[in-house]
Amino acid sequence: MIRDASRALCEQFGIQLDFRHTEDLDKVSQWLARESQEFDGVIVNPVGYSRATTVPIENYRAAIQTIAHLNKPVIEVHINNIFHHGAESTQPLREDGGDMGFICGFGLNSYLAAIRAIGLRLQVHHRDHNRRINKVDKVFILNGPNLNLLGRREPEIYGRLTLEDLARRCAEVGVQRGLDVEFRQTNHEGELVDWIQEAIDVAKGIIVNAAAYTHTSVAIHDALRANPRPKIELHISNPHLREAFRQFSYVSPVVDGIVAGLGTSGYALSLQLMADLIDS
Numbered sequence: 001m002i003r004d005a006s007r008a009l010c011e012q013f014g015i016q017l018d019f020r021h022t023e024d025l026d027k028v029s030q031w032l033a034r035e036s037q038e039f040d041g042v043i044v045n046p047v048g049y050s051r052a053t054t055v056p057i058e059n060y061r062a063a064i065q066t067i068a069h070l071n072k073p074v075i076e077v078h079i080n081n082i083f084h085h086g087a088e089s090t091q092p093l094r095e096d097g098g099d100m101g102f103i104c105g106f107g108l109n110s111y112l113a114a115i116r117a118i119g120l121r122l123q124v125h126h127r128d129h130n131r132r133i134n135k136v137d138k139v140f141i142l143n144g145p146n147l148n149l150l151g152r153r154e155p156e157i158y159g160r161l162t163l164e165d166l167a168r169r170c171a172e173v174g175v176q177r178g179l180d181v182e183f184r185q186t187n188h189e190g191e192l193v194d195w196i197q198e199a200i201d202v203a204k205g206i207i208v209n210a211a212a213y214t215h216t217s218v219a220i221h222d223a224l225r226a227n228p229r230p231k232i233e234l235h236i237s238n239p240h241l242r243e244a245f246r247q248f249s250y251v252s253p254v255v256d257g258i259v260a261g262l263g264t265s266g267y268a269l270s271l272q273l274m275a276d277l278i279d280s
């Protein structure tokens with residue numbers, strides 16, 4: 001099922017798919033290390049690797065690091081939201097540095113979004129048939145503190161697009177996917193809480209980049225929890241690869257899925273995922 005759907009999407013992009021499965025993590029390390037010249041990107045689902053004590057995680061991380069140096073996109077995917085079940089039993093890879101995205105909680109669509117992200121990175125042409133017709137649903141995209149600085153500071157982390165560019169891009173993708181996008185930014189925690197509450201009555205779904213409040217705000221956790229609509233946590237960077245204080249999220253346990261580390265293209269990808277969440 002995952003293999004067939006992944007292959008079909010790859011064909012649309014003209015990407016050749018090499019889909020492999022093993023229970024032996026050591027083997028994954030070997031594939032990554034030995035064959036890194038032969039692929040342009042990697043999607044890896046390490047399942048419950050952090051629960052296993054016998055697998056050589058160090059080798060695996062070293063292998064990931066090798067391909068990060070080659071500047072090839074690597075995306076960790078999980079079918080379920082791994083933060084729904086206690087973050088200490090299953091943790092995302094936390095390798096320092098490198099170019100690694102993270103998508104979890106969308107079922108099969110976690111894989112398809114990762115393929116789309118790699119397609120975008122490789123700038124390959126594709127025909128996306130995944131359109132919704134005769135349907136317009138309101139979706140909130142809520143952005144937290146300092147994201148108004150996008151494109152003006154730290155482009156090496158957050159890219160060159162401004163928040164206004166992103167809002168425009170999201171509106172375009174929204175039109176394609178039958179979503180009426182309400183794009184907002186605030187530096188104030190309480191305002192984010194107000195908007196998450198407002199969305200209960202007004203929006204079919206919320207995509208939230210709570211920025212620094214992700215790591216500090218019980219109020220935002222509670223507000224999201226009270227909103228029964230589909231919810232996606234979004235980050236431009238991958239907080240798990242950054243400072244220790246970014247590695248805990250109050251948002252992760254109360255959302256359906258998470259998209260991180262895919263740069264500003266994560267916004268468009270999240271909208272695609274949201275359309276599918278609303279339809280499902």
Ligand code: CA2
Nearest residue numbers: 146147149150153154211212235236237
């Ligand atoms: O990667 C993300 O999207 C973050 O949510 C961004 C937050 C950070 O606190 C999170 O850990 C991860 C920071 C947003 C600050 O945005 C800036 C944009 C340009 C220049 C300076 C800050």
